Amino acid sequence: MEQKTFSRFKKPLAEIPNLMELQTTSYQWLVKLGLKELFEEFSSIKDYSEKKFQLDFTSFQLDEPKYDEHYAKENKLSYDAPLRVKVKLHNKTLNQDKEQEIFLADFPLMTAHGTFIINGIERVVVPQLARSFGVFFTDNDIRGNKYFGAKIIPSRGVWIEFETEADGAIYVRIDRKRKFPVSSLLRILGDLAGQKMEGEDMEKLFADQGVDINYIKATLAKDHAKTAEDSYVEVYKRLRDSDLATAANSKEFVSSLFTREKYDFSVVGRMRFNERFNLPNTDKTREKRIIDLADVVLIIAHVITLNTTKGAKADDIDHLGFRRVRSVGEMLQQKLKVGMTQMKRNIQDRMSTVEATTLLPIQLISPRPLQARLKEFFTTNQLSQFMGQENVLAEIEHLRRLSALGPGGLTRERAGLEVRDVHTSHYGRVCPIHTPEGPNIGLILYLSSYARVNEYGIIESPYRKVLNGKITEELIFLNALEEEKYNIAHAGVRYDDTGKLLDEMVEVRVNAKPGLIAAKEVNLIDVAPNQAYSIATSMIPFLEHDDANRALMGSNMQKQSVPLLVPEAPLVATGVEGKVARDSGRIICAQRSGVVSKVDGRHVAVKNDDGKVEAYDLVTFSKTNNDSIFHQRAVVGIGQKVKKGDLLVDTSSSDQGQAAVGQNALVAFMSWYGANYEDAIIISERLVKNSKFSSVCIEEFQADVRDTKLGPEITTHDIPNVGEGKLRNLDEDGIIRIGAEVEPNDILVGKITPKGETELTPEERLLRSIFGEKARDVKDASLRVPHGKRGRVIGIKVFSRENGDKLDSGIIKRIYIRVAQVRNISVGDKLAGRHGNKGVISRVLPEEDMPYMADGTPVDVILTPLGVPSRMNLGQIFEMHLGLAAHTLGYQAITPTFMGVTAEEIKGELVKAGFNANGKVALYDGFTGAKFEQDVAVGYMYILKLAHMVEDKIHMRSIGPYSLITQQPLGGRSQGGGQRFGEMEVWALEGYGAAYSLREMLTIKSDDIVGRSQTFDSLVKGEHVKQPSIPASFNVMLNELRGLGLDVELKSEE
Incomplete structure (x- = not known):
């Protein structure tokens, strides 16, 4: 399908770097x-x-x-x-x-x-997005005044922290232990450097730095140590207060903290230190990996300068310039x-x-x-x-994720709002929108589309240089701190084909704040309008019309979308889709030009221009981590000429080399007999018939054959007390055949386990060894299909000790069975658009009952119009109108983020396609044939089927397992549990005085063992239900009271 771009579209000034x-x-x-x-x-x-x-x-x-x-x-x-x-x-x-x-x-x-x-x-x-190594300047509020300090964070070794007290003395802490005056540290570092450091020397040293020496005088007055030896002892006492401090062991221990073996400031730390104090930044200067006297003097001088400067500010620790990627x-x-x-x-x-x-x-x-x-x-x-492998996009975004959690990072409980919040320095580096909802919000971030991480782990963003109001060819990458020195225009400013800025005054970021300046003063320009956003966010068309909260949901839900049987690229795309599919490494492109010589389901072969044949192997029906399917299919035919880089093979979530995670469907926004109340969605049966939203789910079941104390387990199709019908698909080893259809409780692997036998007398043992064994006691331990699972067996893998496979101890054989299931769309499945508009299917209507247009075309999906205004995600309306025009005129509309098609252009396209400029259409009721009172907005929208499918959630129980201790039904779907009638529900029935219902709930439907079995008998025989007896959990309570030494007896009233 041809692609069409619109007037605001400009080619990005740089390519998106490889996403991996x-x-x-x-x-x-x-x-x-x-x-x-x-x-x-x-x-x-x-x-x-x-x-x-x-x-x-x-x-x-x-x-x-x-x-x-x-x-x-x-x-x-x-x-x-x-x-x-x-x-x-x-x-x-x-x-x-x-x-x-x-x-x-x-x-x-x-x-x-x-x-x-x-x-x-x-x-x-x-x-991991962790704190960078280097020096940070901090502040501390004491009685309404700010007093400054500093922290030196190395990659290995002790943390050194400086702080100013209200009386002007500067103290230091090593490794968060007790503090001591900074003059002691200066004496020690002076001693290590072979320099004498008396009080006058220190005062002179700081006077040369041009700072207020009163702070040093105040510190010296508080210092008990007067010589280097005293200083070693004082510091040793602070660090190891339990040990006896002698001059010798103090010097040995304290000086060892500053050696190369125990201390590493790291190349990054030294580089940031040099940048901070305008020192030369060469490979040679970066090699200095320890902290010495000169460094500490510079740091303390800066702390004093901050203390004496009005309105000075400490470093912002949430700034990306002070964080790095590990x-x-x-x-x-x-x-x-x-x-x-x-x-x-x-x-x-x-x-x-x-x-x-x-x-x-x-x-x-x-x-x-x-x-x-x-x-x-x-x-x-x-x-x-x-790895999250729901689809191609989920894979790529997982690889581009950055986490502030993990070893040496933050914890969810401790992280406050400031750390999680969007920061100006994130622009062009991490996405301000794409982050999880819930406890991890703001702690897990995603790299922006154009960002790169340099060799030191610092995130950089690309810019084009601007000279005298004209964009040059020069591309530079800047980190968050460097960027603040420039005036940077955004990519949406107007410029002609030669790169000349057309407006006299241009919107720019000055010092990371928005401003308006003359075009001649602009230094740099963004390379693309989606520079600030992650890949998933860049795939949302008309993002500029969506509220940020909903855009966040849209970004996350695209990653939860299931690959469908027939992938379909979106009619309204942003142009990033092709890059996603290519960089995922999952599609196959021709490595050289040539002619396709062979194509089948497993291989594609290309005969190159020099006569050599290159074969490409395809992966078919492979199970992903998320139980979805990964499948490659050839898109070329025999004899087709291909150039280097041409697409040969598509995947289960790409279409013609573009990431395709959903389907285009004809959508109407209207209320329909109350069936789409509260975000519910009504779909047409046509989508089910045409398998538009059908997906394949592959599950793997595992059976271990163990060596038990009573003898080994055996896989066999001869299982005690199981009818022929259940065994018809098993081979002689008891393993199911490939291609068999299985239902819940069907046997996948027949397995028997030896049961305990009584000790035999020597005579019996002799007789048994002569006349062979009589049938030994075995119990059925087969692997069965769990509740709620069904499908067709598509793969069997057997690993055994005999074949030399590595298995855990005690396991003789391990068998994996793969079961695939085609899931059609049904009531209860969750659908979503790309704009955070999600809902659950409430009805599947026959085509003839769906509202239809004047030409008889029924719509596919009915969404509620009330879901739009309060959520402010108008992008879906723009997408729908443009999709209608694109579908009718037969093109794919490319509308990049923040350079989208304008409302006027959409109106023009709709008129070209023969529709009303307002995009509304007369619809007729499928039941009565009468025209609806108002015209309805109808158009094509890209709809995703999410991984939350009703098959995985629907659950029922009649008779099931009970807990051993309380004898109450288990909880949860996986255990085949019941619905707990809890404390508050009991209050509700008490409130209504429904005594009999309540008694039934608390006894025979729960843990009254005798009553349960009697009730079952009564129901089978058609008699009245007998009187309930005592619940088992009451006995548990009695036993606990007896455990406390209280003799509680129950006396029945005769």
């Missing part, structure tokens, strides 16, 4: 540089005496993976590669070297689309460091205990701690998450 970049670049850094850094840092491990051995890691290599990612997923394996290191052991006693290559760990590899496969499950490591590579490297530290300790212990003669490196190195840290990181870390 954040994940892939970080992992590549780890493999290329991060591991090298790690082994260099731990090279030269010596024994404690440093006289016997020295161990060096000389090089490392990552081998090829054992199998590809698809095989790993299918067989529940991890996608990894062996990490080997070359180790050189120098024996100082014999003066000889031994080299060996040692296997360290199976190192998880990142797939082409930024995920990891651990035990067959795709996982994502979400980058990606996969950095987090993994940190975890590996922990493992290596443990390994180093183990090596040193062994070096000290072994004999020096014939030692090989492999006898010293045990890689267990490293392997444990790796496994722990990928399986239990809060930021290593189960």
Whole structure:
């Protein structure tokens, strides 16, 4: 379908960078540089005496993976590669070297689309948005006056905090312990640098900095220590108050805190420090990783300056300039460091205990701690998450998620409103709209479309330079702090094809605040109107007409939409859809030009211009993490010519290379006999007949065959007390055949477990061994289809010890059965648009009963008009009118965020298509054929079917399981539970005096065991229900009272 753009459309001034970049670049850094850094840092491990051995890691290599990612997923394996290191052991006693290559760990590899496969499950490591390392200036309110301080946050080592007291003395805390005057710290740092630091020296030092030295005088007056030795002791007492402080141990301990081994200010911290104090910022200056006297003097001088400056402000800690992104590579490297530290300790212990003669490196190195840290990181870390795979968009946005939670981050309970709020520095870096609803709001953010994360983890946004009112070709990336120095125009300002700004006065951001300045004073311009928004938000057309709360819901709901049988691209799109599908890595494009030579359901082959044939394998009917389906299908035919980069294969949630997560449907906004009250939705049976909203759901069931104390379990189709009908689809091993239709309670894997037998006498044992075993007691332990599940068996995987598969201890065989089910749309399913307009289907009407237009076309969906005004998401109305025109004239309308089609243009398109300019149509009642009193707004809207399907929620119970202790029915759908008649419901019946109903509820329908079974008998025999007896939970209470030593007896009145 041809695409049409409108007058306000301008091509973005820069391309959207690869959407996976954040994940892939970080992992590549780890493999290329991060591991090298790690082994260099731990090279030269010596024994404690440093006289016997020295161990060096000389090089490392990552081998090829054992199998590809698809095989790993299918067989529940991890996608990894062996990490080997070359180790050189120098024996100082014999003066000889031994080299060996040692296997360290199976190192998880990142797939082409930024995920990891651990035990067959795709996982994502979400980058963390944490506080940056460096110096922060803080303030403290004392009696209505502001007194300033500072914090030095390193990547490793102690935190140092400065604060000014009301009397002008400056104090310091190390690692949040008790405070002491800053002069003591200056003396210690002076001593470490070989500089004498008496009171006069300090006063002179700060006088040279040009600050008020009264603060230093006030501090010296409060300081008990007068010499460097005293200072060491004073600081030692604050840090380790339980130990005895001597001059020697104080000096040793305190000076060790500032050594390179224990303290690392990090490259990022040093870079930010240099920027803050206008120091030269070169690779050489960034190498200084410790804090020394000169640094502390600069910091204290600045604190004094802030104290003496009227209206001074502390740093805003929610500013993105003071936060940085910790990606996969950095987090993994940190975890590996922990493992290596443990390994180093183990090596040193062994070096000290072994004999020096014939030692090989492999006898010293045990890689267990490293392997444990790796496994722990990928399986239990809060930021290593189960990948959301509802559709292509959900995958991509999960990879672009940033979390403020996790180890070293915030917690939901502690995070206040300020941290969660939108900040001016978010513009162009993280999306102000896209964030979850609920307890995580504002703590989980998403990267904006054009943003990139630089090598230091700082988020940057691109801008084009503007000179003398004309846009140049030069593209620059700025971080949140640098950006505030410029006047930046937004992408919606008017400019001609040469890039000349057309207005004399231009709206800009000056110092991160809105302003109006002359065109000549503009320095930079945004590259695109959707620069500030995430990918999911950029996919909402007419976002500019929606209220932010509803846009947030729209962004989130697009990610919950289920892939449908026939994907359909939206009629009204924003132009981002193609980028999403391509960068997801799930569609397949031709790598070289050529002619398609072979196409079937599993393969596509392209014969290149040089005669070579390139084959592409397709993934079919694969189960995703969210139980939806992932399926690739070829879109080319044999003999078709393709150019490099042309689309060959689409997925289950893309259409012609565009992300397609819903369907275009003809929508009318009207009330219809009250059936669409409260956001309910009425749909036409046509959508069901044409499978417009049908989706496939794949579920996996697992049966473990265990080795029990009484003997092994066995899979078999010979199961006691089960009729032939239930066994007809099982093979001789008791496993269901592929293609079988299964209903709730059908057997998937027939399995029997040995039951306990009585001890046999020796004579019986002898007879049994002679005449063979008599039928042993077994019980049925088959895997059955759970309540509410049905479908067709599409896959069986059997893993067993015999075949050499790795299984947990005590398990002989593990069987996975996949059941697929086609779900048609039905009453109770949840539908939504892209503008946060969601509702539940209340009726499926026959086509002939739906309202129809003058030409007889019935509408597909009826939505309530009352859902629009109060929610202020007018984007849906614009989309609907433009969709009607686009459908009639046969094009796809491209309307990017904030550069959308104007109302006037939509009117023009509607008139061209032969409709009223107001977009309203006369509709006729399907029941009576009478015309509705008012004309109705009708048009095509993109509608999504969300993952909240009625099949997963509908639930009923007649007789079911009871809890062992209270004998009351269980709760919840998964246990086949009942609906609890709770305390407040009891009050309601008491209020109405409905005594008999109440007694029934509290006894025979709940936990009166005798009454229950008697009632069942009575109902079967058609007799009257007998008198209820005592509920079981009453006995529980009696027993608890007896446990307290109270003898409670029940006496019945005879």
